Amino acid sequence: MIKVENLCKSFKIYQKPPGLKGSLKALFKRDYFYKNALDNVSLQVEPGEILGLVGANGAGKTTLVKILSGIIYPTSGEVSVLGYNPWKRDNRYRKQLSLIMGQKAQLWWDLPAFDSFLLLKEIYQISDKNFYKNIDYLSNSLNISHQMKTPVRKLSLGERMKVELMATLLHDPKVIFLDEPTIGLDLMSQRAVRSFLAQYRKEKNPIIILTSHYMQDIEELCRRIALIKNGSIIYDGPIDKIHKDYSQFQSINFEVLDSDIGRIQNFLIQKFPENEKEFIDNKIKLRLKKELVGEATKELLEHFSIDNLSINQIDISKVIENYLQHDQT
Amino acid sequence: MIKHNINLFNQSFLVELRKLLAYRWEFWTGFLGQTFIFVGISYFLWKSIFLSNGVTEMHGIALTDFILYYLTAHLIFKTMLGPNIGFISHDIYYGTLNKFIVYPVSFQFIKIASYLAHSFFYYAQLIILISLHKLLFGNSVDLISFSLGSLTLITASYCYFLISASIELIAFWAENIWSLAILLRSFIHIGGGYLIPLSFYPEKISHFLYYTPFPYLIYEPIQIFRGQTSLEHFFLINAILLGWIFIAYIVFRLVWYRGNRQFTGVGI
Numbered sequence: 119m120i121k122v123e124n125l126c127k128s129f130k131i132y133q134k135p136p137g138l139k140g141s142l143k144a145l146f147k148r149d150y151f152y153k154n155a156l157d158n159v160s161l162q163v164e165p166g167e168i169l170g171l172v173g174a175n176g177a178g179k180t181t182l183v184k185i186l187s188g189i190i191y192p193t194s195g196e197v198s199v200l201g202y203n204p205w206k207r208d209n210r211y212r213k214q215l216s217l218i219m220g221q222k223a224q225l226w227w228d229l230p231a232f233d234s235f236l237l238l239k240e241i242y243q244i245s246d247k248n249f250y251k252n253i254d255y256l257s258n259s260l261n262i263s264h265q266m267k268t269p270v271r272k273l274s275l276g277e278r279m280k281v282e283l284m285a286t287l288l289h290d291p292k293v294i295f296l297d298e299p300t301i302g303l304d305l306m307s308q309r310a311v312r313s314f315l316a317q318y319r320k321e322k323n324p325i326i327i328l329t330s331h332y333m334q335d336i337e338e339l340c341r342r343i344a345l346i347k348n349g350s351i352i353y354d355g356p357i358d359k360i361h362k363d364y365s366q367f368q369s370i371n372f373e374v375l376d377s378d379i380g381r382i383q384n385f386l387i388q389k390f391p392e393n394e395k396e397f398i399d400n401k402i403k404l405r406l407k408k409e410l411v412g413e414a415t416k417e418l419l420e421h422f423s424i425d426n427l428s429i430n431q432i433d434i435s436k437v438i439e440n441y442l443q444h445d446q447t
Numbered sequence: 448m449i450k451h452n453i454n455l456f457n458q459s460f461l462v463e464l465r466k467l468l469a470y471r472w473e474f475w476t477g478f479l480g481q482t483f484i485f486v487g488i489s490y491f492l493w494k495s496i497f498l499s500n501g502v503t504e505m506h507g508i509a510l511t512d513f514i515l516y517y518l519t520a521h522l523i524f525k526t527m528l529g530p531n532i533g534f535i536s537h538d539i540y541y542g543t544l545n546k547f548i549v550y551p552v553s554f555q556f557i558k559i560a561s562y563l564a565h566s567f568f569y570y571a572q573l574i575i576l577i578s579l580h581k582l583l584f585g586n587s588v589d590l591i592s593f594s595l596g597s598l599t600l601i602t603a604s605y606c607y608f609l610i611s612a613s614i615e616l617i618a619f620w621a622e623n624i625w626s627l628a629i630l631l632r633s634f635i636h637i638g639g640g641y642l643i644p645l646s647f648y649p650e651k652i653s654h655f656l657y658y659t660p661f662p663y664l665i666y667e668p669i670q671i672f673r674g675q676t677s678l679e680h681f682f683l684i685n686a687i688l689l690g691w692i693f694i695a696y697i698v699f700r701l702v703w704y705r706g707n708r709q710f711t712g713v714g715i
Binding site (some may be wrong): 129132180184187188189190191207209213215216217220222223224226228229233234236237239240241242243269273421 | 451454455457459461462465466469470541542543545546548549550551552564707708709710711712713
């Protein structure tokens with residue numbers, strides 16, 4: 119179980135004024151400011167649960183993951199993971215923990231992945247039997263067994279992430295932190311990683327904390343999400359609930375003639391000043407409460423020549439984006 | 448536990464060894480090229496000094512002895528040096544330290560094993576080239592001196608590892624530690640007798656240098672390899688090195704402890 123109470127973390131960051139004068143000044147004196155990366159964060163994750171951490175860049179997701187994995191120390195607050203304090207770096211805890219940071223490789227770049235696995239075998243004291251059993255299971259599940267002897271630097275990004283995943287899971291961790299595991303991957307590789315994680319979770323049942331900018335990762339893998347904004351958790355609950363709260367909204371998508379673009383923009387701004395609008399060339403998206411959609415569609419069809427009109431539910435990524443923008447608690 | 452540590456050491460050592468062998472051009476130029484260039488230049492420089500002064504010996508060292516001196520100086524230095532600058536600071540700057548923190552093993556232990564993999568090739572070269580020197584010049588290093596010199600080299604290498612690792616750890620605070628690392632190497636070049644034997648220095652300077660660790664890292668091991676010291680002196684040098692190791696270890700632990708508390712793991 120993971121238990122976080124009133125966790126705060128602030129970073130001391132220095133600022134350099136621009137230009138040569140600023141650089142010369144910085145040689146003698148530097149100005150610092152404190153950035154609150156986490157502000158009174160509390161949450162709990164139950165055994166076998168998978169929690170999606172969602173937030174914009176710099177919201178504090180990675181900082182939280184780094185504290186939970188013991189990489190950095192918090193400014194204040196209490197954390198317990200499997201009964202251990204992560205930043206005390208107890209080996210009994212570290213043996214049960216795994217961390218993937220999508221933007222940082224843990225395998226040795228110049229060597230085949232298998233060479234790194236042999237070192238990890240000794241680091242985690244994995245028995246020969248378990249080691250080869252896990253190698254077989256993971257390489258087959260990820261469909262990467264043919265690349266065990268290729269130097270990591272020669273692998274594609276998707277293949278690299280797969281061997282990184284193997285390295286992370288070789289020792290059967292009980293807690294897994296996945297920080298943007300699909301970042302930069304093409305759609306097929308993203309799907310492969312996602313379906314592997316879903317299968318792995320089903321079979322091994324570890325606690326997983328997943329951060330990702332790809333809502334599909336979150337939607338497919340997590341039932342519960344925590345939304346982080348400016349270091350604070352603004353929503354913590356089922357992903358369905360947040361979706362349901364927003365299901366009262368729909369979006370009208372349509373196209374207009376190029377000559378009507380200016381006119382329709384003015385029309386929508388006057389008629390629906392509070393509603394969210396999106397203009398991409400002649401493609402327009404208008405978000406409205408369900409009960410207003412019929413009336414609005416009628417008016418649009420009366421005043422403009424409309425093409426390709428459709429009415430859609432707001433998708434989850436948009437829902438979360440709105441939630442983060444409007445800070446609804 | 449001991450078996451686990453041995454296996455872990457072997458694997459860390461082998462991974463680094465395989466890494467070194469991954470780039471053959473880099474390997475051969477680093478392995479042989481640098482040694483021959485350094486020894487060659489030093490020899491011809493001293494030859495011209497000997498000729499212009501019309502002497503056959505300077506401060507107790509004959510011209511042919513200079514070959515052995517610079518051969519051992521260079522290979523002791525390279526063996527002791529281990530990996531390039533950045534072997535820890537790059538982990539801090541680029542966030543690879545994160546993985547070492549998450550591993551349930553000592554960071555220092557893995558780093559020493561990989562450090563020794565770099566030393567391994569230069570030590571092998573030291574054995575081969577000293578054997579070659581003995582074959583060519585006869586009056587060279589004997590087996591006892593070589594064994595005592597090798598033991599001193601192990602102590603000196605660990606001492607240097609702790610000093611250079613402490614400097615690398617300054618990367619927790621400084622944005623670049625390159626100049627500090629170069630400064631350390633420069634002190635070793637000058638104060639350790641790598642460029643000029645310490646017997647050539649004015650007595651006061653040479654006396655002062657013995658209050659620093661540098662003569663014990665290069666000059667004294669060279670003298671032990673060359674059979675220029677007694678057994679008592681060998682013990683004394685190693686005892687002093689152990690004292691420096693103790694100090695360097697405390698500094699290393701302190702810097703590691705303080706640095707970790709403000710490590711951001713790269714990015715926020």
